[in-house]
Amino acid sequence: MSKKTTIYDIAKKLNTTAATVSRALNNNPKISESTCKLVRETAAEMNYKPNKLALALQSGKSGNIGVIVPRIDSNFFASVIRGIEDELYPDYHVIICQTHEDEKREIENINTLLNAQVDGILMSVSNVTSENDRMIKRVVEKNVPLIFFDRKKNMDGVSSVTINDYDGAYLATKHLINEGCTRIAHFSGDRSLEIFENRFKGYKQALLDNEIEFNENYVFQTKSSVEAGRAAVEKLLKLENPPDAIFSSSDFAALGAIQELKEHGIKIPEDFCVFGFGNEPFTKFMELSISSVDQSPMEMGEMAAKVFLEQLNNPKNLKMEKKVVLNPELHIRKSSSRHSL
Amino acid sequence: MSKKTTIYDIAKKLNTTAATVSRALNNNPKISESTCKLVRETAAEMNYKPNKLALALQSGKSGNIGVIVPRIDSNFFASVIRGIEDELYPDYHVIICQTHEDEKREIENINTLLNAQVDGILMSVSNVTSENDRMIKRVVEKNVPLIFFDRKKNMDGVSSVTINDYDGAYLATKHLINEGCTRIAHFSGDRSLEIFENRFKGYKQALLDNEIEFNENYVFQTKSSVEAGRAAVEKLLKLENPPDAIFSSSDFAALGAIQELKEHGIKIPEDFCVFGFGNEPFTKFMELSISSVDQSPMEMGEMAAKVFLEQLNNPKNLKMEKKVVLNPELHIRKSSSRHSL
Numbered sequence: 193m194s195k196k197t198t199i200y201d202i203a204k205k206l207n208t209t210a211a212t213v214s215r216a217l218n219n220n221p222k223i224s225e226s227t228c229k230l231v232r233e234t235a236a237e238m239n240y241k242p243n244k245l246a247l248a249l250q251s252g253k254s255g256n257i258g259v260i261v262p263r264i265d266s267n268f269f270a271s272v273i274r275g276i277e278d279e280l281y282p283d284y285h286v287i288i289c290q291t292h293e294d295e296k297r298e299i300e301n302i303n304t305l306l307n308a309q310v311d312g313i314l315m316s317v318s319n320v321t322s323e324n325d326r327m328i329k330r331v332v333e334k335n336v337p338l339i340f341f342d343r344k345k346n347m348d349g350v351s352s353v354t355i356n357d358y359d360g361a362y363l364a365t366k367h368l369i370n371e372g373c374t375r376i377a378h379f380s381g382d383r384s385l386e387i388f389e390n391r392f393k394g395y396k397q398a399l400l401d402n403e404i405e406f407n408e409n410y411v412f413q414t415k416s417s418v419e420a421g422r423a424a425v426e427k428l429l430k431l432e433n434p435p436d437a438i439f440s441s442s443d444f445a446a447l448g449a450i451q452e453l454k455e456h457g458i459k460i461p462e463d464f465c466v467f468g469f470g471n472e473p474f475t476k477f478m479e480l481s482i483s484s485v486d487q488s489p490m491e492m493g494e495m496a497a498k499v500f501l502e503q504l505n506n507p508k509n510l511k512m513e514k515k516v517v518l519n520p521e522l523h524i525r526k527s528s529s530r531h532s533l
Numbered sequence: 534m535s536k537k538t539t540i541y542d543i544a545k546k547l548n549t550t551a552a553t554v555s556r557a558l559n560n561n562p563k564i565s566e567s568t569c570k571l572v573r574e575t576a577a578e579m580n581y582k583p584n585k586l587a588l589a590l591q592s593g594k595s596g597n598i599g600v601i602v603p604r605i606d607s608n609f610f611a612s613v614i615r616g617i618e619d620e621l622y623p624d625y626h627v628i629i630c631q632t633h634e635d636e637k638r639e640i641e642n643i644n645t646l647l648n649a650q651v652d653g654i655l656m657s658v659s660n661v662t663s664e665n666d667r668m669i670k671r672v673v674e675k676n677v678p679l680i681f682f683d684r685k686k687n688m689d690g691v692s693s694v695t696i697n698d699y700d701g702a703y704l705a706t707k708h709l710i711n712e713g714c715t716r717i718a719h720f721s722g723d724r725s726l727e728i729f730e731n732r733f734k735g736y737k738q739a740l741l742d743n744e745i746e747f748n749e750n751y752v753f754q755t756k757s758s759v760e761a762g763r764a765a766v767e768k769l770l771k772l773e774n775p776p777d778a779i780f781s782s783s784d785f786a787a788l789g790a791i792q793e794l795k796e797h798g799i800k801i802p803e804d805f806c807v808f809g810f811g812n813e814p815f816t817k818f819m820e821l822s823i824s825s826v827d828q829s830p831m832e833m834g835e836m837a838a839k840v841f842l843e844q845l846n847n848p849k850n851l852k853m854e855k856k857v858v859l860n861p862e863l864h865i866r867k868s869s870s871r872h873s874l
Contacts, residue, residue, distance in 0.1 A: 196675060196676055196677070197676075209552070211550075211551075211552035211555075214552075239674065239675075239676070254648060254649070255645075255648075256645055256648065256649060258628075263611075264605040264606075264611050264614065264629065265605075265606075265608055265611030265612070265615075267606055270604075270605050270606030271606070273605065273631075274606075277631075277633075281638075282641070285630070285641055285642070285644075285645040286630070287599075287628045287629065287630055287645060287646070287649065288605065288628065288629040288630070288631070289626070289627070289628055289629070290614075290618075290629075292618075297622075300623070300626055301626065303626075304596075304597055304626040304628060305628075307595060307596075307597070307650075308595070308597060308628065308649035308650065309648075309649065333580065334537065334580075335537055335538075335580070336537070418818075447818060473815075474814075474815045474818055477759075477788060477815055477819065478818065478819065478820070479819065479820040479821065480820065
């Protein structure tokens with residue numbers, strides 16, 4: 193297997209130009225009927241398959257939408273994608289790329305999708321380097337509609353669909369306070385990303401509003417993984433005055449925290465409460481189910497797709513920038529319910 | 534926002550042909566230098582960006598690989614994709630489509646990827662209708678390398694990477710027998726798919742080899758979902774002689790089974806053992822951890838990518854068909870361990 197037959201191969205064989213072959217295959221009236229026939233026959237012999245993409249290059253529309261996410265193996269991103277697909281199907285087909293949180297791959301993914309001639313890109317950013325900003329701006333300059341969801345950048349002319357991370361964090365922290373927790377730690381994720389910074393701010397403000405002192409030693413920038421959650425708890429428990437609760441920006445880190453706390457014989461929720469973020473399915477499956485903030489991912493995906501369609505139908509010279517913010521919802525479960533469930 | 538500027542737009546503006554514009558942009562010596570300059574300037578004014586895809590149409594290589602999976606929100610498929618990416622990066626970029634087990638979408642995904650000019654397609658099939666066979670054969674005819682992984686079809690000239698599902702099922706069932714279970718039910722999935730038929734056969738043979746009667750009433754074709762597992766257990770418990778174990782072809786159905794059994798006050802593993810398939814992360818996370826068959830998904834992805842590269846470097850007229858079969862591995866956990874752990 194190697195190269196596909198192209199119109200250039202056919203042109204070479206017939207000792208004519210690619211333009212003539214292209215016209216003949218498209219039944220251009222400028223080309224004689226006999227030439228059209230010869231080209232078609234030769235194309236068939238050479239197993240040439242005209243592809244829709246060549247036509248798309250002319251019409252400027254491929255019917256494909258690109259989605260870029262940090263990872264696909266999270267229920268959150270998988271559900272957002274499901275929402276996008278549900279909204280756009282069958283008019284548009286979704287192709288997905290993941291960055292694994294790697295900024296170099298993010299750029300490559302953008303290039304990959306542009307080269308695949310997508311009619312739009314919906315993305316959740318992995319990082320905030322200005323190198324990638326330039327690349328993302330290229331998309332906008334190419335007049336390819338671009339929508340951010342969940343993890344956005346503030347960029348002129350680019351719409352976004354997010355949830356109110358600040359509120360989610362504030363409400364979750366307030367709940368822990370209401371359950372009687374007074375030394376609440378926070379796993380914050382990478383705070384150079386807006387979503388994590390906003391969750392941190394919501395957490396902090398809830399403490400201040402309830403006259404609980406903010407303690408910097410209680411804040412850890414953890415990755416969204418079970419291992420990171422375990423490691424952070426190990427450090428927290430070594431503090432002189434260890435916390436009695438964690439509000440984690442990640443369900444995976446919350447799960448790791450619970451595993452580690454149990455291994456230290458700490459009772460949840462009696463002695464220690466844990467609250468996650470993301471409402472991953474496993475938070476519900478666990479015997480000790482994990483409280484979490486739901487981000488309405490299906491709705492977020494549907495909304496991002498709607499904004500894309502709106503943008504697509506926008507007159508060319510009209511700049512549109514739409515910011516949609518969804519409300520988070522608390523799911524209170526065993527890991528933080530001292531009083532009742 | 535609407536159409537991207539194409540060479541046709543530029544040609545119209547300059548009152549010339551698209552072929553001339555194309556040649557001018559590619560510095561074809563047939564075109565005068567002054568025309569080349571005019572075309573380039575006009576292209577810049579109109580914000581035309583030559584794209585690599587147009588070049589790819591000529592060279593027959595895009596550097597993109599398409600992966601089609603039934604769903605992305607399963608650790609198994611996400612891990613296979615990770616394996617593929619690790620093997621091919623940075624030479625090839627992976628774009629992903631999901632079918633949601635829908636045969637119509639499977640065909641559309643193939644078209645989407647062919648139109649996006651991928652250099653190869655790695656897929657796990659969702660169904661076995663002959664309509665889709667024709668479509669898949671088109672890929673092979675187009676000389677686009679095609680590799681099946683996990684869920685394959687038997688198709689001439691198409692390579693595949695799978696695990697030995699029969700062995701995995703046989704060993705899991707044998708383990709349940711060794712734990713003292715004698716009335717072992719089976720959740721089989723859609724047996725028109727080879728993987729599920731092979732798991733069923735392995736299950737059945739393990740019973741026969743250990744002089745346990747095969748009971749058709751104990752076999753359910755369930756979907757791979759928590760709800761399906763719950764519903765199947767409800768039916769099993771109504772049988773005159775209910776089973777004392779389940780070997781489930783799906784971890785999700787196994788989880789549902791456990792939830793339903795617990796609600797009926799049945800003790801696991803003392804009174805009832807459960808064994809899953811797929812080794813999804815939650816099987817390990819649960820307090821009552823779930824025994825499962827691991828399918829080496831990373832390795833499967835890496836292997837599928839290697840077979841793709843091999844095929845790509847194959848001389849055009851040499852037909853290659855390679856069948857790689859990986860060995861499954863049992864992960865014995867609490868849900869099936871009466872004797873020890």
